[in-house]
Amino acid sequence: QVRLAESGGGTVQAGGSLRLSCAASGVNVTEYGMGWFRQVSGKEREFVAIISWSYSPPYYADSVKGRFTISRDSARNMVFLQMNSLKPEDTAVYYCAAARPYYSGSPLASSYAHWGQGTQVTVSS
Numbered sequence: 001q002v003r004l005a006e007s008g009g010g011t012v013q014a015g016g017s018l019r020l021s022c023a024a025s026g027v028n029v030t031e032y033g034m035g036w037f038r039q040v041s042g043k044e045r046e047f048v049a050i051i052s053w054s055y056s057p058p059y060y061a062d063s064v065k066g067r068f069t070i071s072r073d074s075a076r077n078m079v080f081l082q083m084n085s086l087k088p089e090d091t092a093v094y095y096c097a098a099a100r101p102y103y104s105g106s107p108l109a110s111s112y113a114h115w116g117q118g119t120q121v122t123v124s125s
Helices: none
Strands: 003-007 010-013 018-025 032-039 046-051 068-073 078-083 092-101 119-124
Touching (some): 003 092, 018 032, 018 092, 032 068, 032 078, 046 068, 046 078
Parallel strands (some): 010 119
Antiparallel strands (some): 003 018, 018 078, 032 092, 068 078
């Protein structure tokens, strides 16, 4: 059974930083494309970042490029999203997602087979 558990969300002032964690079980984060998405109530889920199972460089949405960094820890089977220089428009529920084995993933939410429950990030101005 696959389980993705996000943590690390919270409330921060604009310009601050947060680090989100995604603990995976039932999938090997070194064999799956892993992604982070975010969603604001009433809007579609939005792509944030991907880390491929291979050595391809991570891929980011333009809105977060240069501010967010996705990484993984194979020993702990975890994926992280370091978020710096946060802006009020980054406020959303953030979701961790796993695509499928040996698939790099894509910015399309439909490419992902497994999702976590989400963690709320609120950035105050």
